[in-house]
Amino acid sequence: MARKLLLEHINVPGINTFEVYRSKGGYASVEKALKTLTPEEIVEEVKKSGLRGRGGAGFPTGMKWSFLAKPEGVPRYLVCNADESEPGTFKDRYLMTHIPHLLIEGMIVSSFALGAKTSYIYVRGEMMPQIRILERAIAEAKNAGFLGKNILGTGYDLELYVQPGGGAYICGEETALLESLEGKRGNPRIKPPFPAIAGLYGCPTVVNNVESIAAVVPIINEGAEEYAKIGIGRSTGTKLISAGGNLNKPGVYEIDLGLSCEEFLYSDEYCGGIANGKRLKAVVAGGSSVPILPANLFLKTANGEGRLMSYESLSDGGFVTGTMLGSGGFIAFDEDQCIVRNTWNFARFYHHESCGQCSPCREGTGWMEKVLHRLENGHGKQSDMDLLVDVSKKIEGNTICPLGDAAAWPVASAIRHFRDEFEWHVTHASEATVRNYGLAHYADPLPKPEPAA
Amino acid sequence: MLRVEDTVQTPVEFSPELLNKFADIVSRYPEGKQKSALLPILHLVQAEFQWVSAPAMDKVAEYLKLQPIEVYEVASFYTMYFLRPQGKYVLEVCRTGPCCLVGAEKIMDHIEQKLGVKEGDVTPDGLFSWRGVECLAACGFAPVLQIGPEYTFYENLTNDSVDKLITDLREKG
Ligand SMILES: Cc1cc2nc3c(=O)[nH]c(=O)nc-3n(C[C@H](O)[C@H](O)[C@H](O)COP(=O)(O)O)c2cc1C
Ligand code: SF4
Ligand code: FES
Numbered sequence: 001m002a003r004k005l006l007l008e009h010i011n012v013p014g015i016n017t018f019e020v021y022r023s024k025g026g027y028a029s030v031e032k033a034l035k036t037l038t039p040e041e042i043v044e045e046v047k048k049s050g051l052r053g054r055g056g057a058g059f060p061t062g063m064k065w066s067f068l069a070k071p072e073g074v075p076r077y078l079v080c081n082a083d084e085s086e087p088g089t090f091k092d093r094y095l096m097t098h099i100p101h102l103l104i105e106g107m108i109v110s111s112f113a114l115g116a117k118t119s120y121i122y123v124r125g126e127m128m129p130q131i132r133i134l135e136r137a138i139a140e141a142k143n144a145g146f147l148g149k150n151i152l153g154t155g156y157d158l159e160l161y162v163q164p165g166g167g168a169y170i171c172g173e174e175t176a177l178l179e180s181l182e183g184k185r186g187n188p189r190i191k192p193p194f195p196a197i198a199g200l201y202g203c204p205t206v207v208n209n210v211e212s213i214a215a216v217v218p219i220i221n222e223g224a225e226e227y228a229k230i231g232i233g234r235s236t237g238t239k240l241i242s243a244g245g246n247l248n249k250p251g252v253y254e255i256d257l258g259l260s261c262e263e264f265l266y267s268d269e270y271c272g273g274i275a276n277g278k279r280l281k282a283v284v285a286g287g288s289s290v291p292i293l294p295a296n297l298f299l300k301t302a303n304g305e306g307r308l309m310s311y312e313s314l315s316d317g318g319f320v321t322g323t324m325l326g327s328g329g330f331i332a333f334d335e336d337q338c339i340v341r342n343t344w345n346f347a348r349f350y351h352h353e354s355c356g357q358c359s360p361c362r363e364g365t366g367w368m369e370k371v372l373h374r375l376e377n378g379h380g381k382q383s384d385m386d387l388l389v390d391v392s393k394k395i396e397g398n399t400i401c402p403l404g405d406a407a408a409w410p411v412a413s414a415i416r417h418f419r420d421e422f423e424w425h426v427t428h429a430s431e432a433t434v435r436n437y438g439l440a441h442y443a444d445p446l447p448k449p450e451p452a453a
Numbered sequence: 454m455l456r457v458e459d460t461v462q463t464p465v466e467f468s469p470e471l472l473n474k475f476a477d478i479v480s481r482y483p484e485g486k487q488k489s490a491l492l493p494i495l496h497l498v499q500a501e502f503q504w505v506s507a508p509a510m511d512k513v514a515e516y517l518k519l520q521p522i523e524v525y526e527v528a529s530f531y532t533m534y535f536l537r538p539q540g541k542y543v544l545e546v547c548r549t550g551p552c553c554l555v556g557a558e559k560i561m562d563h564i565e566q567k568l569g570v571k572e573g574d575v576t577p578d579g580l581f582s583w584r585g586v587e588c589l590a591a592c593g594f595a596p597v598l599q600i601g602p603e604y605t606f607y608e609n610l611t612n613d614s615v616d617k618l619i620t621d622l623r624e625k626g
Contacts, residue, residue: 075483084590085587085588085590086588087549087550087551087587087588087592088550088551088588088592089588089590089592090590090591090592090593090594092590093590093591118483124590125492125496125531125533125604126533126586126589126590126599126604127590127604128601128602128603128604129603129604129605129606159481161481163481163489163492163493164492164493164496165492165531166492166495166496166527166530166531166532166533166534167531167532167533167534167586168530168531168532169587169588180492181489182486182488182489183488183489183490183491183492183517183523183527184488184523184527185526185527185530186530186531201483201486242592242593243593244551244554244592244593244595245551245554245555245592246554246555250592250593250594250595251593252593288549288550288551288588329592331550331551331554331592333554334554337554341553342550342553342554345548345549345550345553346549346550349549349550349587349588352587353587
């Protein structure tokens with residue numbers, strides 16, 4: 001069994017309390033960082049670790065940190081992105097619920113490395129229970145001298161606050177998040193300037209995902225080299241994958257990057273195969289925004305190589321035959337699922353969540369939703385598929401923020417891989433309202449494992 | 454869409470306890486950045502009054518030294534703020550793709566039938582309303598629903614567990 005870096009102690013009773021967390025070696029990275037390392041050395045370690053942002057874009061964390069502007073006399077901020085709203089993604093919620101001190105510990109080390117004296121954790125407002133958990137953990141850490149003035153007698157001061165959102169997927173986009181934290185509507189900002197130059201209150205700011213910040217703890221504890229030994233190629237370390245949909249064992253798993261997709265999906269250590277003895281039809285590997293893949297292409301690349309859970313392997317084949325690791329929101333579709341209906345559902349989601357600033361996104365997402373709705377309900381036309389592809393192309397790349405792309409990709413990829421199912425919705429309109437298309441030729445090539453007696 | 458004339462115009466008073474909570478939130482931000490407190494304060498207002506009325510928003514604006522429109526535009530942008538009265542318990546069911554793969558739509562149908570009101574409407578006794586919401590970051594425990602103001606979570610829903618929940622809440626009143 002692979003070693004866990006983030007979830008190692010997740011099942012220890014009381015690990016959500018400071019006492020138990022500390023007794024398991026918690027907050028060691030704060031002592032090491034504040035007492036023996038300079039901020040520059042920490043940034044260098046994170047760079048060397050190869051850690052890539054776990055929020056979805058996969059941008060190298062150390063590099064992002066090194067871009068932070070440091071003008072004299074201007075405060076700098078670290079803001080943790082705990083908005084977690086990408087459909088399929090539920091790893092940050094899991095981490096904050098069960099091992100909140102890991103995030104607090106990572107925030108202290110990261111804030112020190114960036115020279116931030118006030119940091120915020122922006123949590124989506126629906127996660128009120130997690131907000132309470134974090135607030136309690138912060139109070140405990142402060143009581144123990146790990147937050148507040150003169151932490152551990154080192155002279156470093158840090159205040160850490162939890163900020164609730166108001167319910168808006170777009171506030172996961174980092175500049176929309178900063179607007180929201182300033183008490184405004186979550187309209188993404190035009191970049192540049194990037195937050196590293198002008199972020200929160202116009203000051204230099206780093207925004208990082210919960211899991212990225214948590215990963216700083218083992219990087220400092222074990223050293224960058226040890227961390228980088230885990231994984232494969234430029235996908236170093238471990239990754240939390242939240243697995244949902246039609247699985248025997250949905251849940252949050254910490255994997256070594258580079259684990260085979262087949263093992264992740266079928267082994268009992270992870271998802272345990274498809275629920276109810278059904279077969280796999282399709283997979284969304286990294287949250288609703290990434291292209292959907294039919295079972296065969298998820299398990300093997302177009303060259304016939306076994307696919308791996310890594311940034312590079314999942315994107316092998318580009319958008320023609322590949323996808324992306326994204327946020328690690330893994331969704332499995334069994335043979336009974338309707339791709340058209342799911343594509344409509346996602347389009348509806350993006351239309352609902354578009355902030356409305358750019359016309360291609362605001363209008364295009366609505367148009368795609370409408371066309372998909374009529375296809376799903378037996379009123380589609382053969383020309384609708386080309387229309388959808390055309391609309392998706394007109395959105396892609398023509399918007400202020402990547403939500404436009406995120407809305408376009410699932411639609412374009414569903415039509416690319418499942419065009420026959422869309423066409424069947426037109427040619428068999430009335431049948432399509434009462435039954436699903438089924439598996440057709442999109443089955444997983446593996447023999448169905450016998451369900452345990 | 455927020456139409457101010459739709460909202461009840463009864464004046465509201467903020468209790469000293471509530472104002473203390475406001476002040477604690479404002480202290481988290483630098484001097485002059487008190488606008489950052491707007492979202493958290495709107496949550497507190499909603500927890501107190503069960504929805505966010507125009508007079509309440511005006512009061513919040515006054516408190517934070519903002520124009521009322523700055524509060525209206527924020528309250529209407531975010532989905533969590535109720536701009537008209539709701540049932541005492543609002544059942545918010547996730548309706549996004551992953552939850553639908555394991556039966557979220559059937560759960561919503563069941564809730565509609567059980568409560569006898571359409572999405573967004575309030576039951577005659579004033580106790581319940583329900584609506585579909587987007588992915589709640591709990592897709593592995595689907596179908597799920599939440600109930601404010603503490604956003605208590607109910608996972609792996611079945612018709613039976615929904616029935617029991619509604620019965621329990623009815624008894625509680
Ligand atoms: C529409 C949209 C939604 C996003 N939602 C999230 C989110 O919920 N959580 C997150 O960490 N990043 C999200 N991101 C990515 C952030 O903009 C940003 O890249 C990320 O927080 C950076 O952190 P990382 O480098 O540690 O991944 C989203 C981006 C877009 C365009
Ligand atoms: S792409 Fe969509 S969500 Fe992003 S800024 Fe434009 S309208 Fe808003
Ligand atoms: S889709 Fe329902 S919780 Fe994510």
